[in-house]
Amino acid sequence: MNGLSFHSVTLDPAKCKGCTTCVRFCPTEAIRVRKGRAFIIDERCIDCGECIRTCPNNAKKAVSDPLSALERYTIRVALPAPTLYGQFDERFSVDRILGGLLELGFTDVFEVARAAELVADATASWIASESLSGNGGPWISSACPAVVKLLQVRFPSLLERLVPIMSPMEAAARIVKERLYPGRTDVGVFFISPCAGKVTVSRFPQGLTESAVDGVIAIKDLYVPLRNALPGVQERPLGHAGARGVAWAHIDGESDAVGVPKAISVSGIADVIGVFEALENGKMKDVAFIEALACPVGCVGGPLTVENPYIARARIRAFERKAAESPGREARFEGDAVDLGFEVLVAARSGLRLAPDMFKAMIMLEEAEIIGESLPGLDCGSCGAPTCRAFAEDVAKGDVLITDCIFKLRENVRKLAEELINMERWQPPGLDKD
Amino acid sequence: MQLRYEVSGADLSLAGKASTEVKRALGRLGVNPGAIKRAAVSMYEAEMNMVIHGGGGIAIAELSPDRIVVTMEDTGPGIPDLELAMQEGYSTAPEWIRELGFGAGMGLPNIKRNADDLRIESVVGKGTKVTIIIDFNGFGGAQV
Numbered sequence: 001m002n003g004l005s006f007h008s009v010t011l012d013p014a015k016c017k018g019c020t021t022c023v024r025f026c027p028t029e030a031i032r033v034r035k036g037r038a039f040i041i042d043e044r045c046i047d048c049g050e051c052i053r054t055c056p057n058n059a060k061k062a063v064s065d066p067l068s069a070l071e072r073y074t075i076r077v078a079l080p081a082p083t084l085y086g087q088f089d090e091r092f093s094v095d096r097i098l099g100g101l102l103e104l105g106f107t108d109v110f111e112v113a114r115a116a117e118l119v120a121d122a123t124a125s126w127i128a129s130e131s132l133s134g135n136g137g138p139w140i141s142s143a144c145p146a147v148v149k150l151l152q153v154r155f156p157s158l159l160e161r162l163v164p165i166m167s168p169m170e171a172a173a174r175i176v177k178e179r180l181y182p183g184r185t186d187v188g189v190f191f192i193s194p195c196a197g198k199v200t201v202s203r204f205p206q207g208l209t210e211s212a213v214d215g216v217i218a219i220k221d222l223y224v225p226l227r228n229a230l231p232g233v234q235e236r237p238l239g240h241a242g243a244r245g246v247a248w249a250h251i252d253g254e255s256d257a258v259g260v261p262k263a264i265s266v267s268g269i270a271d272v273i274g275v276f277e278a279l280e281n282g283k284m285k286d287v288a289f290i291e292a293l294a295c296p297v298g299c300v301g302g303p304l305t306v307e308n309p310y311i312a313r314a315r316i317r318a319f320e321r322k323a324a325e326s327p328g329r330e331a332r333f334e335g336d337a338v339d340l341g342f343e344v345l346v347a348a349r350s351g352l353r354l355a356p357d358m359f360k361a362m363i364m365l366e367e368a369e370i371i372g373e374s375l376p377g378l379d380c381g382s383c384g385a386p387t388c389r390a391f392a393e394d395v396a397k398g399d400v401l402i403t404d405c406i407f408k409l410r411e412n413v414r415k416l417a418e419e420l421i422n423m424e425r426w427q428p429p430g431l432d433k434d
Numbered sequence: 435m436q437l438r439y440e441v442s443g444a445d446l447s448l449a450g451k452a453s454t455e456v457k458r459a460l461g462r463l464g465v466n467p468g469a470i471k472r473a474a475v476s477m478y479e480a481e482m483n484m485v486i487h488g489g490g491g492i493a494i495a496e497l498s499p500d501r502i503v504v505t506m507e508d509t510g511p512g513i514p515d516l517e518l519a520m521q522e523g524y525s526t527a528p529e530w531i532r533e534l535g536f537g538a539g540m541g542l543p544n545i546k547r548n549a550d551d552l553r554i555e556s557v558v559g560k561g562t563k564v565t566i567i568i569d570f571n572g573f574g575g576a577q578v
Contacts, residue, residue, distance in 0.1 A: 157467035157474075277454055280471060281478035282544065283535070353464040358499045361463045365497075366435040393462070 007045050008062045008199035013037050015059035020381035022051035022060060027269045028153050033384030043351035046149035047197035048269050048294045049303035062196035062304055065215035070105050073188030075181060078106040079172045082113040082249035083194040083299045084219055086312030092230050094239035103229040113245030115172035120257035122165045122340045127260050127289060138287040139163050141254060145197035146294035148206045155276045156348030164342035169198060173212035174338050188214045194302030207342030218304040243320035250313040251298040255291040265291035267298050354397055368396040376407045435497050441481055443490025452493045453477040469570045472548040473502055476566050479541045480506045486531055488562055504566040512558040552576040
């Protein structure tokens with residue numbers, strides 16, 4: 001929408017009080033407070049939603065599509081993320097939730113969990129074939145858009161470890177368009193999303209030239225109308241996904257579905273960063289696959305959800321146990337294979353670089369080190385930067401003045417005051433009695 | 435420019451801090467990802483060596499636009515037989531270190547693989563100084 005700088009995560013300036021909570025929690029140091037408002041540095045933002053989660057004033061939000069976006073299409077297909085199933089209590093079965101979507105104006109539903117099973121198969125065979133050619137991993141899942149962007153911004157050397165297979169959301173959208181409604185131009189495909197990052201990648205996809213998703217509707221925007229519709233919905237067999245796909249809603253679900261031994265799964269952006277730091281240092285030699293999800297407990301912890309992530313996970317696991325008892329449900333999607341591979345390389349982003357020219361960047365880094373040493377190191381945030389060190393870099397880049405640090409300002413005021421007192425002692429030569 | 439870090443010999447959980455810091459600096463400069471990775475791996479291995487064997491020490495990273503020179507110096511027991519230490523799989527690390535997944539005798543060989551130049555000066559009873567050079571356009575595989 002805003003060209004290449006589009007981000008789902010945005011600020012409501014009327015609600016922002018200019019506190020620095022989000023600034024300190026941002027994993028890529030992408031936020032500064034300027035003129036009393038939080039300001040997002042586009043090149044650094046990875047749409048992880050940490051700021052949405054931590055803002056005490058609800059000033060951070062994710063832009064997504066309204067339900068009215070459906071009106072543009074004759075065939076309107078909902079792609080519910082498996083996380084949706086955990087938002088409602090046990091009275092409402094998956095069949096009923098899917099039926100409820102049809103009450104809200106969708107003409108068809110296709111569960112993303114079904115596509116997730118195909119993505120798991122494709123991931124498993126990718127890892128197996130790479131391992132045969134001596135490339136044993138570890139391979140990093142590309143399912144979480146915030147994690148992919150984290151790699152682009154903060155761990156570019158790990159991009160070559162990314163599994164080059166599209167996300168279940170994209171796979172589902174392609175199955176709908178290429179297999180279920182081939183050749184039709186009036187099909188609108190809408191992802192029902194727990195995730196802010198998915199809004200961004202539906203416009204600027206990762207590893208693909210174009211997204212097949214036409215809109216992304218936040219679970220929380222759809223929750224109330226859906227909840228109101230549910231009691232009146234006739235139960236019909238609409239759900240086809242098995243436990244293996246539905247489990248992707250929470251941590252461990254994807255690695256269980258992929259099924260390679262020596263997999264690890266990590267959730268929550270801070271823990272994900274810890275794993276990537278270790279991986280970059282050459283640790284984790286024995287790991288074949290890393291399932292990394294930016295949100296706590298996985299997608300059920302997404303910023304666009306309504307239910308507490310732990311409750312949502314417990315419900316989804318209850319569904320998985322039930323599905324395991326009735327094997328009919330486990331049926332894989334029978335259809336011609338859709339090509340799930342990446343079409344383009346996921347490239348590094350230079351958001352953390354101080355200057356495009358390395359000489360200039362080095363001068364700035366050196367200056368930032370010197371400035372950093374003169375700062376109090378309290379990371380108080382009053383300057384609007386997350387840490388004294390980030391502030392020092394901002395000063396070195398010329399974005400802000402050193403006196404934006406209140407301690408530095410006070411130092412200067414004191415110097416000025418001392419100078420004033422000294423000047424006051426000076427007498428004009430005619431009055432000087434000494 | 436120069437970055438200097440003290441590496442604690444007492445705390446294994448702090449090992450890797452210096453290499454993380456250097457990685458951050460290289461990212462700020464826009465150094466290519468391959469070179470950052472080589473610097474991270476070789477510095478991390480040297481840092482672990484310093485914590486496990488050397489009792490900690492000082493790490494100094496000298497940055498210039500085409501390369502990084504990392505010097506890691508400890509006052510530990512020194513390496514009696516350098517040729518042996520360079521052999522893959524040779525290790526003097528205690529059992530508990532191995533249980534943690536370290537000390538497999540791959541440290542120095544791994545540094546050698548990733549660095550463009552590697553120099554080791556060691557005096558038994560006095561300490562060890564490891565100098566690692568990563569050329570930003572290099573490929574690793576240092577001759578020792």
